[in-house]
Amino acid sequence: MDIKDFIEAHLQDDPTQLMLQASRYPDIPMAYVVTQIQGRQKAKEKLPSWYDNTALEYPVKLSMEQCSSEATGLYKASLIKGKQGIDLTGGFGVDTYFFSQKFESFAYVERQEELAELVKKNMEVLDVGNVNIHAQDGVTYLKNISERVDFIYLDPARRDEFNEKVVRIEECEPNIKELQDSLVEKGKEVMIKLSPMLDIKQTIQTIPYIREVQVVSVQNECKEILLLLSKELPEEPAIVSINISKDGRNLQRFSFLYSEEEYAASTYAEKAETYIYEPNVAILKAGGYKTIGNQYGLKKLHPNSHLYTSETLIEDFPGRIFECVQQFGFGKKEIKKHLSMKKANITVRNFPLTVAQIRKKTGLQDGGEVYLFATTDIKNQKTILKCIKSKR
Incomplete structure (x- = not known):
């Protein structure tokens, strides 16, 4: 064999x-x-x-774990096009593959010669003819660029010398803080992929060339943060949350500014109305807690719960939508009266108990058609919202 x-x-x-x-x-x-x-x-x-x-x-397992998925690769490629682009941290070449379909010529740069050779073979297998493979250090390659190109992409390594994960942009390799001037000088558009754990506000203060930050999730799981850099900047970077489907083609998009969020005032509901809204994880990571409610005309249940409600259905809300069947407290009598089912999907938002503790107290197994939100209302009362998924 x-x-x-x-x-x-x-x-x-x-x-x-x-x-x-x-x-x-x-x-x-x-x-x-x-x-x-x-x-x-x-x-x-x-x-x-x-x-x-x-x-x-x-390649080896670590390279497979660190590479982009097909869904995020397709999405990122949809944002950009041009004559000449460069991936300075090529890795397994997934992003290069998708970006190359939007450019006349695309350069893949990777300092690990063995990995670069593997990618060269794979590009031939995939019948990609416009990718030029360069087995060298990305920072060195950047220094030697003589003419400004349309697009530069980086996915910095997010592990330190002890192979421990790092999050801060200064701790990544290469150090984007040190390279930022050169990046925007050599590239008309620059895209940097970073950890979903990144502190966005701190990063904006560290990198002044950011024109847009995108928080990208796939099927409501936060995957990466994209920094879009340019010399031509708006007064304030846009904060964009993206939730895409597994094939990378369907998406929910929500955009806001941090100044809008800072000065926004929420409207609160004394109790849950007909519909309950849970923003997707990209919005929550981006921090658009007040602007999301205001843009869609929704009331919040509590400043820190990040659940929203309305009497009429808002079908295009970027997140999950439920119909609220009942609202009740979390005492023994209420639990016995309202939670007679065997299964329920439980979510905790601004509540003192964990999902596991609630399951232990109620005896409810995971699953079924009932969704329970354990949360706190505007009167600071611990409350349970018994819901079913909305058929929007």
Whole structure:
């Protein structure tokens, strides 16, 4: 059995167990095979259009974990186009692949020669003819750019010398704070991918060239923060939350300014009305707590609960929408009276107990058609909202 056939035959196996059985297959380079199986397994969810292409080769596990997904790659490529673009931190080449479809010529730069060689082979397999592979350090490549290009992209490494995760932009490698002047001089548009844990307001103070910040989530899971840099700047950076579908094509978009959020005043409801609204995670990460309610004409239940309500349905709200069936307290009598079902989906917003503690107290298992929001109302009373999903 050749290596490709072996990989296909063991594609659903546990790679760790397979590695332990290496002595049973003396003619198989098991370390390489396990890397390929791990990569294919990860690609099934992360890069579905690549998964069935058996000619593609995958890098070590860390590179697969750090690369963009197909959904985010497609989305980022939808934001930009031009004649010449550069990815200064090429990695596994996922972003390069999607960006290259929007440019006449695209440069992939990666200091790990082995990884750059792998990507070169994969680009040939994928029939990408406009990508130029450069196995060198991205900072050095940036210094040697003689003419301004349309677009520069970076995905800095977010681990320190001890392989521990870092979040602050100064701790990433390369250091964007030190490179920012050169980046906007050499690129008309600059995009930087960073951790979803990033402190956005602090970063705006650190990098003055930011014209827009995008918080990107996929199916309501926050994945990355994008900084869009330029020499031509608005008075204040726009803060944009994006929630995209798994295929990267359908999205919810909400935009605001931090100055708007600072001076906005919320309207509050004394009790839940017919509909309950929960903003998607990108909005919550971006911090548009008051502006989201104001833009959609909604009332808040409490300043810190970040749940909203209305009598009439707002169908295009960027988040989940529920119909409120009942609202009641969290005492023993209320629990016994209103929570007779066996299953419920529970969310905690500004409430002293965790989901696990509520499940233990109520005996409710996860699942079913009922959604419970444990929260605090404007009177600072602990309350439960019993809901069903809205059929919008």
